[in-house]
Each structure stands twice: as C-alpha cells, then as structure tokens.
Amino acid sequence: MAIWVPGTITSRIQPDLALAIDRGVTLSIGEESFEWQITANDQTLPTDQTNLIIDVALALDPMLVPHELNLNTTVTPSVGLGASLAATILGIELAETLSQQPITLTRKLNMAAFFEPNQAAIQASLFGGCLVYARPNNIINFGTELVQGAIYVPDQVVETPVDPTPCTQGVSARSVMNAMMNADGSWLQQHFPLRSQVTAGYYPHAEMVSRAVLAAGGFTTFVSANGPALVCLALTEHEDFFPRLQQQLTAGTVAPFHLSRRGVTRV
Numbered sequence: 001m002a003i004w005v006p007g008t009i010t011s012r013i014q015p016d017l018a019l020a021i022d023r024g025v026t027l028s029i030g031e032e033s034f035e036w037q038i039t040a041n042d043q044t045l046p047t048d049q050t051n052l053i054i055d056v057a058l059a060l061d062p063m064l065v066p067h068e069l070n071l072n073t074t075v076t077p078s079v080g081l082g083a084s085l086a087a088t089i090l091g092i093e094l095a096e097t098l099s100q101q102p103i104t105l106t107r108k109l110n111m112a113a114f115f116e117p118n119q120a121a122i123q124a125s126l127f128g129g130c131l132v133y134a135r136p137n138n139i140i141n142f143g144t145e146l147v148q149g150a151i152y153v154p155d156q157v158v159e160t161p162v163d164p165t166p167c168t169q170g171v172s173a174r175s176v177m178n179a180m181m182n183a184d185g186s187w188l189q190q191h192f193p194l195r196s197q198v199t200a201g202y203y204p205h206a207e208m209v210s211r212a213v214l215a216a217g218g219f220t221t222f223v224s225a226n227g228p229a230l231v232c233l234a235l236t237e238h239e240d241f242f243p244r245l246q247q248q249l250t251a252g253t254v255a256p257f258h259l260s261r262r263g264v265t266r267v
Contacts, residue, residue, distance in 0.1 A: 003264065006125060007086060037069065052088065112126075150242055155251055180233060198223050217234055
C-alpha cells in the first residue's frame with residue numbers, strides 16, 4: 001500500500017489561491033515493526049517517531065501499531081512547495097489506513113488546518129487542481145492542461161526571501177488565477193508583481209530569474225509561499241521552454257513540473 005500527495009504552490013499575497021503539482025510525496029507502508037522506521041530518499045528528513053507524518057498519525061490514533069515506512073519525495077522541503085502540508089495529509093491517511101477506521105472529510109480538514117492553516121492549499125492537496133477558495137462551499141477549480149512550469153531554487157538563499165507579514169493584493173485571487181490560466185503576463189506584471197511578493201534583499205535575484213523566464217518563452221514568475229522557490233510559468237505548447245530556461249539559470253536548481261488534477265491518491 002502506498003499513498004501519494006501532491007506538492008502545492010501558494011502565494012502569501014493571494015492566500016486563497018493554490019495549485020497542485022505533479023511533484024509530490026509518496027509514502028509506502030511496509031510490515032509491522034517494534035518501533036517506527038522510515039527510510040527516505042531525502043536524508044534531511046527524520047526517520048523515527050519525530051517525523052511529522054507519524055506525529056500527525058498518532059495525534060489521530062495514539063494506539064497505532066508501528067510500521068516500516070518508505071518515503072519518496074520529489075518536493076524539496078522548506079522552500080515553499082507544500083512539503084510539510086503533504087506530510088500532514090500523509091499522516092492523516094496513514095492513521096486511516098492502519099486503524100482501518102474511516103476518517104470523515106470534516107475531521108481531515110480540521111486536522112490538516114491545525115497543522116497547516118492554508119485552506120486553499122489543503123483543498124488542492126486533497127482534491128488536486130488549481131483552486132480559488134472563498135469558503136467551504138465556494139471553491140472554484142480551474143483547468144490544468146494549458147500551462148507548464150518550472151521551479152527555481154537558488155543555491156544561495158537570502159535570510160528572509162518573503163516578508164513575514166506581506167500586504168495582500170487588492171485584486172481577487174480569481175482574477176489572478178484567470179490570468180495565469182490564460183497566460184496573461186502583462187496583466188500579472190501589473191496586478192501580481194514580483195516586487196510586491198519578495199523582500200528587497202531577494203528582489204534582484206528574483207528579477208533576474210523573471211527576465212530569464214520571459215526570454216525562454218514563459219509569461220510570469222512568482223514566489224511560492226514563504227519561498228525561496230520561484231514558480232516560472234509558460235504555455236504547454238512551448239516545448240523548449242524548460243531546456244532554454246535551464247541553460248540560462250545556473251545559480252540554482254531548476255526542476256520542471258505540470259499542474260495536477262490529482263489530489264491525495266492510493267497507489
């Protein structure tokens with residue numbers, strides 16, 4: 001049994017906007033064990049009961065029997081791509097699987113919000129897609145096929161890439177998402193400017209990335225969550241976008257992604 005959860009792209013200045021991506025975290029459940037054991041492809045992650053996945057699972061059911069677990073992630077932790085939210089969702093699903101007791105959607109949402117309060121990101125993790133969240137019964141899901149992307153993470157990160165208390169934008173999250181899905185770079189540059197999303201210390205580097213994105217055929221660059229990950233978008237029809245961008249951005253890592261209609265999935 002394995003469970004997959006997508007990574008998520010969010011915005012501090014548009015907190016009601018979230019995009020699920022095809023990069024994510026897979027948890028494989030092995031045999032029962034004397035104590036919790038996790039093997040992971042990322043050596044920075046805890047491999048015992050201190051791992052957030054197990055912490056969340058035990059919060060839901062303290063009597064869970066320990067198991068051997070394998071964790072495979074294509075989402076870098078601590079760069080703003082929803083890795084901790086993915087771990088939270090995996091913990092909820094792990095508790096449901098091992099206890100063999102269904103957990104209601106309401107309880108899943110409440111538990112996820114306790115650890116990660118971004119409602120749009122939670123919905124995207126659970127159900128996939130590109131979401132604008134207004135309230136529980138008013139969630140708009142956009143298409144995912146017209147736009148491709150790349151994630152850029154600089155090798156050297158400034159201490160504070162995103163202001164801890166950013167000002168939210170006056171335009172609606174729905175307008176921003178519409179512009180993204182329609183590749184309207186001019187509108188985004190005016191109403192969703194990169195300068196308003198990052199600190200003055202990070203802006204020169206981020207602006208350099210933005211120029212490279214435009215030169216490679218993309219239409220916008222923005223920072224995800226608390227950064228430092230920069231999201232670079234282009235139309236899917238531009239097949240050479242990623243290799244051209246990768247050639248230009250040598251001061252960090254560049255990884256391609258597509259938007260995902262899949263949320264949490266048993267695989």
